[in-house]
Amino acid sequence: MKYNSTAYKFFTIFNYILLAFLAFTCIMPMLHILAVSFSSKAAANANLIKLLPIGFTIDAYAESIGNRYFMKAFEIGLARTIVGPVISMLVTVMAAFALSKESAQFKYRNMYMWFFVFAMFFNGGMIPTYMVIRSLKLLNSFWVLILPLALNVYNLILLINFFRTSVPKALEEAAYIDGASHIRTLFNIFLPVAIPAIATLTLFNIVIHWNSYFDGLIYMTHRENYPLSTFLQTIVVSENFSATGLTADQVKHISERTLKASQIFLSVIPVLLVYPFLQRYFVKGIVLGSIKE
Amino acid sequence: MEHNLLTMKRSNKLKRTRKDYQLHLLVLPAVVLALLFSYSPMFGLVIAFQNFKPARGFFRSDFIGLENFKVLFSSSDIYQIIFNTLFFALTKIVILLLVPFVFALLLNEINRMYFKRTIQTLVYLPHFMSWVILGGILVDMLRLDGGFINQIIQMVGLKQVFFLGNGNWFRFTIIITAVWKEFGFSAIVILAAISGIDPTLYESAYMDGSTKWQQCRYITMPCLVPIMVVVGILSLGNILNADFDQIFNLYNGLVYDKGDIIDTYVYRLGLLQANYSVSAAIGMFKSVVSFIVIIIGYGLAYRIAKYRIF
Numbered sequence: 001m002k003y004n005s006t007a008y009k010f011f012t013i014f015n016y017i018l019l020a021f022l023a024f025t026c027i028m029p030m031l032h033i034l035a036v037s038f039s040s041k042a043a044a045n046a047n048l049i050k051l052l053p054i055g056f057t058i059d060a061y062a063e064s065i066g067n068r069y070f071m072k073a074f075e076i077g078l079a080r081t082i083v084g085p086v087i088s089m090l091v092t093v094m095a096a097f098a099l100s101k102e103s104a105q106f107k108y109r110n111m112y113m114w115f116f117v118f119a120m121f122f123n124g125g126m127i128p129t130y131m132v133i134r135s136l137k138l139l140n141s142f143w144v145l146i147l148p149l150a151l152n153v154y155n156l157i158l159l160i161n162f163f164r165t166s167v168p169k170a171l172e173e174a175a176y177i178d179g180a181s182h183i184r185t186l187f188n189i190f191l192p193v194a195i196p197a198i199a200t201l202t203l204f205n206i207v208i209h210w211n212s213y214f215d216g217l218i219y220m221t222h223r224e225n226y227p228l229s230t231f232l233q234t235i236v237v238s239e240n241f242s243a244t245g246l247t248a249d250q251v252k253h254i255s256e257r258t259l260k261a262s263q264i265f266l267s268v269i270p271v272l273l274v275y276p277f278l279q280r281y282f283v284k285g286i287v288l289g290s291i292k293e
Numbered sequence: 294m295e296h297n298l299l300t301m302k303r304s305n306k307l308k309r310t311r312k313d314y315q316l317h318l319l320v321l322p323a324v325v326l327a328l329l330f331s332y333s334p335m336f337g338l339v340i341a342f343q344n345f346k347p348a349r350g351f352f353r354s355d356f357i358g359l360e361n362f363k364v365l366f367s368s369s370d371i372y373q374i375i376f377n378t379l380f381f382a383l384t385k386i387v388i389l390l391l392v393p394f395v396f397a398l399l400l401n402e403i404n405r406m407y408f409k410r411t412i413q414t415l416v417y418l419p420h421f422m423s424w425v426i427l428g429g430i431l432v433d434m435l436r437l438d439g440g441f442i443n444q445i446i447q448m449v450g451l452k453q454v455f456f457l458g459n460g461n462w463f464r465f466t467i468i469i470t471a472v473w474k475e476f477g478f479s480a481i482v483i484l485a486a487i488s489g490i491d492p493t494l495y496e497s498a499y500m501d502g503s504t505k506w507q508q509c510r511y512i513t514m515p516c517l518v519p520i521m522v523v524v525g526i527l528s529l530g531n532i533l534n535a536d537f538d539q540i541f542n543l544y545n546g547l548v549y550d551k552g553d554i555i556d557t558y559v560y561r562l563g564l565l566q567a568n569y570s571v572s573a574a575i576g577m578f579k580s581v582v583s584f585i586v587i588i589i590g591y592g593l594a595y596r597i598a599k600y601r602i603f
Contacts, residue, residue: 003505011505015399016408022396023415026477029430030418032441036433047439095323098316106316112324119327121530122584124334125576126556127563132334151326182315211423214538218564229425236429237542257433264429271421278421279414 030268037061037261044257060262069223070231070263077210077228080145081270085205088150089198096159097186120153126218133219144219145227149209155201162197163190203278210270228267236260341574347567361574370558371575378554381467381535386528388472390521393479398509400480401487413484416477428542431470432457457543460551467552471539482524483517490516519597526594530587533579555579 031051036044040055048054064070099109123129129148138144167190175185191198216230226234341361343354365371396416403409419427434441435456443453456466490513498508537556544552555575563572 005504008505012402015402019396019400019403019412023412025473026416026419029427029434032434033430047444050441050444091322091326094319098319101316106313108317112320115324116327119331121587122335122580123331124337125573125580126559127569127573127576128334128337128340129330130564131337131340132330136329147326148330151323151330156323182319186319207421211421211425213423213425214541229423232429233425233542237425237432260429260433264426268422268426275418275421 030265033261033264037258037265039258041256041258044261060258061266063259064262064266070228070266072224073226073228073231074266076142076145076226077231077267078270079142080212080227081206081209084146084149084209085202087146088152088155088205089202091150092152092155092159092201093191093194093198094186096156096163097190098182099156100160100163116151116153116156130218139219140221140225142225145209145212145215148215149212152205155205158201159194159197162194166197167193199277203274206274207271207278232263232267236263338573338577338580340570341577343570345570345573347569361570362578365571365574365578373550374553374555374558377551378533378535380464381540381554382532384468385471385535386525386532388468389475389479389528390525392472393476393483394517394521396476397480397483397487398513401484401513402505413477413481417481418477419474420478422474424536424538424542427470427474428539431466431543435466457545458547460548463544463548463552467539467543470543471536483520486517486520487513522597523594526590526597529590530583532586533583 028051032049035049035051035053037060038053038056038058039049040057041059043049043054098106099112101109124132133139133144133148138147171189172185175189180188211229213227213229213233216225216227217233220226220230223231223234340354342356342358344357344360345354400409400412403412435443437443437453437455437458442456447453454462456462494512495508498512503511533555535554535556537554537560540552540554540557541560544557556579559572559575559579562568562575
């Protein structure tokens with residue numbers, strides 16, 4: 001199909017330029033921060049930096065990596081980002097398998113579904129949830145970063161639909177005839193088939209856990225327990241140093257621009273690393289989740 | 294209901310219960326989590342009707358009925374806050390339907406695959422960054438006297454803008470940055486939908502001598518509108534949420550009047566000022582209204598496009 005009008009040619013040129021510009025605006029902030037993080041303190045404070053470093057130095061990074069509070073928070077963030085999705089996927093896959101059976105097979109299936117769907121629509125809110133966490137003695141515990149996020153009903157529903165549509169009934173029946181229990185069927189048949197879907201959901205889960213800061217903020221009273229996101233929030237964004245017990249000098253030092261920039265960039269690195277994998281499973285995952293008639 | 298081996302009546306009742314218990318076991322962890330973190334907080338909502346004092350606990354704090362709600366709705370603050378919340382939510386819903394839509398249409402016209410893929414990859418990057426990261430970057434870039442954006446503005450000869458400190462500019466900034474963050478990701482979904490449109494439609498239109506614009510107007514758009522409508526209706530369910538993370542990480546005392554939303558107010562009132570009862574009251578109000586809107590939304594989506602959640 002060929003389109004040769006001059007109007008179309010103008011449009012095409014305009015289109016390429018516009019899209020390139022939009023894509024550029026999406027990475028420009030990252031480039032700016034990257035540049036600030038590699039620049040000298042003087043240049044940063046003089047607001048000279050645009051998109052390239054001035055007075056190239058890795059001092060800011062050396063200092064951030066040497067800062068034990070930052071590294072402790074990094075560790076905690078990493079730990080929750082590994083443990084969290086694993087536990088979440090385990091819970092979700094098991095439940096999705098059971099709930100993908102029709103109600104003729106699994107008598108209470110519909111009751112469970114309504115149970116979960118209602119929880120998705122209505123919740124107690126910030127304060128009551130905080131009180132529950134407190135009475136469960138989860139405040140300041142590592143598990144408060146994992147457990148509340150473990151059950152994601154959207155993921156559950158996606159997986160249920162996937163199990164129903166992508167595993168041939170014949171396969172299931174064959175296993176049943178051969179005397180396989182439900183648990184065996186799950187692990188030996190459904191799981192291998194579902195790897196792309198599970199991989200996609202896990203990757204999204206990883207990003208959510210890494211970026212999650214609010215739970216750390218309200219449920220941890222000691223800053224040593226902060227995951228990285230929360231640490232960044234208090235130091236870099238809200239500059240709320242009250243919980244940190246730092247001296248005035250230390251405070252002034254930490255709010256220094258290149259230091260902040262390096263901390264910001266260090267915390268984006270894991271997301272950037274996961275990004276190409278996200279890409280690969282991405283469109284499949286989106287088609288899974290998009291509207292189906 | 295199809296008859297197959299799996300749904301045949303099992304004459305041996307013992308055999309069924311032995312098998313079924315495994316399924317219950319598999320759902321059990323999820324049920325426990327839901328009970329602990331979704332359902333038990335609902336009981337905590339009772340403090341919205343009490344004059345709650347943590348020392349006295351749930352059972353011994355005075356029950357004061359709707360007092361908290363009366364106090365809440367008699368102060369003028371709450372109306373401004375609800376207005377802000379709705380303003381942000383609705384504006385974002387509308388713009389986040391239009392911008393990705395147009396962007397997807399434009400991107401679809403690109404024929405060089407490597408250009409198209411590169412743009413796609415770059416454009417949905419902001420979606421995966423948290424508002425903590427973006428907040429840190431934007432606070433730096435949007436500041437007066439030295440922020441990158443203001444420097445560019447001044448180079449062009451205009452006056453500096455106090456993006457995050459002036460109420461109206463704050464609203465503008467919130468909307469623009471929210472769209473900037475999400476448009477790429479939303480466009481991917483729309484692109485997926487576009488690629489699902491039957492190509493023979495376009496071929497026959499070409500045969501009939503149509504222009505690109507006509508094809509877009511009469512084929513692409515009508516095929517996409519149903520999906521967009523459904524997405525729009527479903528996102529209404531979120532209408533009172535208006536993205537707490539973004540506002541929380543970008544706001545400050547100067548813009549409370551125009552920028553505060555329900556959730557940020559609840560946070561300050563409840564967790565910072567320890568005014569638990571009133572805070573829970575607002576939270577409950579929000580949950581109930583959201584719930585109603587979601588039910589209506591999903592009901593509409595079902596009527597219009599037969600979309601079911603399960």
